[in-house]
Amino acid sequence: MKRKVTLKQIAKELDVSISTVSKSLRNSPEISEDTRQKVQAFAKLYNYKPNNIALSLKNKKTKTIGIIIPEIVHHFFATVISGIEQVANENGYNVIVCLSDESFDKEVINMEMLANGSTDGFIMSLSKETEQKKDFHHIQEVINQGMPVVMFDRVTNDVLCDKVIIDDQMAAYEAVDFLVSKGFKKIALVTTVDYVSVGKLRTDGYINALNDHDLPVDDEMIVKIEDIANCASKIEKLLKENKPDAIFAVNELFAVTSIKLATKMGIKVPEDLSIIGFTDGIISQFSTPSITTVSQNGIKMGGRAAKLLIERLEMEEVEEEENEQYRTELIETHLVLRESTSTL
Amino acid sequence: MKRKVTLKQIAKELDVSISTVSKSLRNSPEISEDTRQKVQAFAKLYNYKPNNIALSLKNKKTKTIGIIIPEIVHHFFATVISGIEQVANENGYNVIVCLSDESFDKEVINMEMLANGSTDGFIMSLSKETEQKKDFHHIQEVINQGMPVVMFDRVTNDVLCDKVIIDDQMAAYEAVDFLVSKGFKKIALVTTVDYVSVGKLRTDGYINALNDHDLPVDDEMIVKIEDIANCASKIEKLLKENKPDAIFAVNELFAVTSIKLATKMGIKVPEDLSIIGFTDGIISQFSTPSITTVSQNGIKMGGRAAKLLIERLEMEEVEEEENEQYRTELIETHLVLRESTSTL
DNA sequence: CTGAAAGCGCTTACAG
DNA sequence: CTGAAAGCGCTTACAG
Structure with a gap:
């Protein structure tokens, strides 16, 4: 030894x-x-x-980035971490990961723990509970103490900081617009409850697209799912009672579940029903039929978030701190055409 | 501010x-x-x-665990991190994650970086390249310096330390045994190249099961895949030329790829061909047909690994260090029956 | 009951 | 060219 x-x-x-x-x-x-x-x-x-610790103490910087996300067993979030990690490593930073498990309390505890000197800054995506409570004091506090924060995907306007997002509303709009252009008239929406920020935006995009095409927005055609575990009954009801010819689902899970249920009910995808999902993950690729979806490049989002954070970190050293030019970067999305949409 | x-x-x-x-x-x-x-x-x-950093320097412990894994955009590994994180948090530890990207060099660099005071110990799974090179000096060095290491899943006998694994060979044996008991005679194997430790063990289990049932082991029925990207041709050839009635695949990706190819060739799963995969991940659950598979509880593996590491960390404080009672914990597996195997 | 000193491992302005 | 001192933020054995 x-x-x-x-x-x-x-x-x-x-x-x-x-x-x-x-x-x-x-x-x-x-x-x-x-x-x-x-x-x-x-x-x-x-x-x-x-010794890294001694250097950190001396230099008052740790060269580590704190990541706080709702969950990690989740293709998109894993992808973002991967993107962060890569850029962080290239710049000599390490990455410390904490999970909020969609819980406000865990998010707060983790953030406070890491803020006590363990990291130079944060990259985070809000937990559902935090979005629901709209309580962001923990984030504001960290920022007030001079630690930069970059939010991605699930962000809020109530906190001023750098952000990396996709244009959820526009992406949803384009997906629905695509369906309309293909001649579908009864387009249903399977979405989350409204307090999930990205879900709400995608819902808005759906509504706007229908409006712009003078198609009716029917509440019966909009299914809002609170709890993923028992979403089946609601979707089944939609399929049975409203007979949509297309569905736009705001995530992979809703999309694949819709396909599975439809198939079980004898509705053929894509012949009888076209489906577009959101997030180009494992499920969309390997589902049968594979799923047409809005790609959301997590690697790139993570990379950008890391870049923004590191730039701010290195900037602070030089200029005097109050450079409050917060940026919001938009990552482009596009529709990935696969088998779940018919090409009439 | x-x-x-x-x-x-x-x-x-x-x-x-x-x-x-x-x-x-x-x-x-x-x-x-x-x-x-x-x-x-x-x-x-x-x-x-x-201030955490000051405490770390003073106490000579950081209360953080270093995790080094090949990739994170991977259901099983994400699952393990989640398990580690949970137990770590309960015990007041944080988790710092580094990815080797299956590269030996990155594994070494990350390990050395974290070993310079950033973490109290490591939980890791070997990169493919490391397994191929059989060069474990970086791990041995860390251990020699007095930092405990726990290896999981992709482990090696060449390093003495705590380990958490499943019985890959036995699990594969049982899967093949199940197929035999259902009356299948022409059971093919889709596996990795031999230097991937878990792939090799699962291959061994397949061979043993056939032997024990006096079934011939035919090299033509064994497909070893080096590069996941272009595995299609080999599997197609297997399907076409050897007409297996069942396939045992050593991971989800091989299983779902086999299903997709078979379906495309007009071979019906499970009517004409039964398939069993390995790892109960997202793909197995959402594939059509859903995939019968060997479950591998990543949450539990991660949790155990964290427990082993933390125990050793807290133990060291008291007893004099050379308590070289290294443990290898086996996590039980079981077959999850789904649609990809016919129930003749 | 309070405080000065030493120390964790390092860096750097300053003296010599 | 070399080294003593101060300091990063903390704890704790020891003096007073």
């Missing part, structure tokens, strides 16, 4: 001061070529690596 | 020493009731929270 070696030990071993060792290793010109080499050779031999 | 307050500032404000503040906040009996209350009130008012 050879514990990690410290400057102190090297200094003692070489009979010089700690300062000399430190400077030698950082190639300070103050130090003579001779001792520098001696120290460096010794350090190499003992595989000296500076 | 009100920056976080420190002991020093509180001390100054209250005109007492830093030690007194520190002790007051930790409810030391040394301090008079009076000053203790005064300090605590003030600290509360200013929302004082001790």
Whole structure:
């Protein structure tokens, strides 16, 4: 068991001061070529690596990014982490991940815990409960303390900070517009309850698209699902009683569930019913039929979020802090055509 | 912008020493009731929270766990992280995630980076490249420095440490045994190349099961896939030339790909061909037909791994370090019956 | 009961 | 060219 070696030990071993060792290793010109080499050779031999914690304390920056998301067993969020991680790594940052499990309390606790010195900033997506409560004091507090926050996907206007989103409303609009252009008249919507910000926006997009095409917006054709576990009955009812010829679903799970239920009821997809989902994940790719969907590039979103955060982090060092030019970056989306929509 | 307050500032404000503040906040009996209350009130008012980094440096422990896995956009690994995170949180630990992207170099770099004081220990699953190279010096080094490591899923016998695995060989055996018991005679295997440890074990289980039932092991019926991207041709060839009546696939992707290809070729699943996969993920659940599979409880694996690591971490404090009783925990698996196997 | 000092591992302005 | 000192934010054994 050879514990990690410290400057102190090297200094003692070489009979010089700690300062000399430190400077030698950082190639300070103050130090003579001779001792520098001696120290460096010794350090190499003992595989000296500076202690991150000590550096963090000294420099008052940790070079780590805190990520707080609702869940990780979720293709889109995993994808975003992956994007963050990549950019973070390229810039010498590490990533510490906390899950809120869609709970407000967990989100607050995690945020406060990480804010006590563990990270330089945050990248986050709101939990459903937080969106419902509209209580963002924990985020505001962190920002007030001078730690930058970047929100993505599930964001709020009530907090001023950098944001990375897609244009949910427009993307939904385009999906529905596509269906209309293909001649569908009875387009249903399977969406979330309204407090889920992205769900609400996608719902708005659906409504706008119908309006713009002078199609009626029928409440019977809009199914709002609170709890994913028992969404089946509502969708079945929609299918049976309202006989839509197309469905726009605001996520993969709603889309695949609709397909499965329709198929079970003898409704053929896409012959009798076309379906468009949202998020181009594993399910959309491997479902049978595969699902036409609005792609949402999580890797890119994560990467951008990390870039924004790091830029702000590095900027702060130079300029005086109050550069309140918060940016909201839009990641483009597009429709991925697959088998679940008929090409009449 | 009100920056976080420190002991020093509180001390100054209250005109007492830093030690007194520190002790007051930790409810030391040394301090008079009076000053203790005064300090605590003030600290509360200013929302004082001790700085994690300073505590880490002082205590020589970070209360964070380093996780190094091949990828995160992967249902099983995401599931394991989720399990780790939960147990970690319950015990006051945070989790810092690094991805090796299946690359040996990235695995080494990440490990070394985190080992320089950022984490108290590691939970990891080997990258494919590492398994191929059989170079584990980075792991051994970390262990030699006194940091505990827990490996899961993709583990190696060449490193002594705690491990959490499933019995891959037995699980595969049981899956194939099930197929045999249902009367299938021409059971094919779609597996990985041999250097992937879990793939190899599952292959062994397949072979053993056939042997024990006096069924021939035919190399033509075994497809080893190196690169997931272009596995189609090999599976098509298998289907066309060898006409298996059942397939055991060592992961979800191979299973669903086999189903899709078979269906495209007019082979009906499960009527003409039964398929069993491995890992009960999103794909298995939402594929059509849904896939019979060997469940592999990632949440539980992650939870156990975290438990093992934390136990060792807390143990070290007391006993003298060389308690080299490394444990290997087996997580039970079972067959989840779904639509992809016919129930003759 | 309170506080000065040492120390965790490092860096850097300053003296010599 | 080298080293002592101060400091990052904290804790704790020790003096007073």
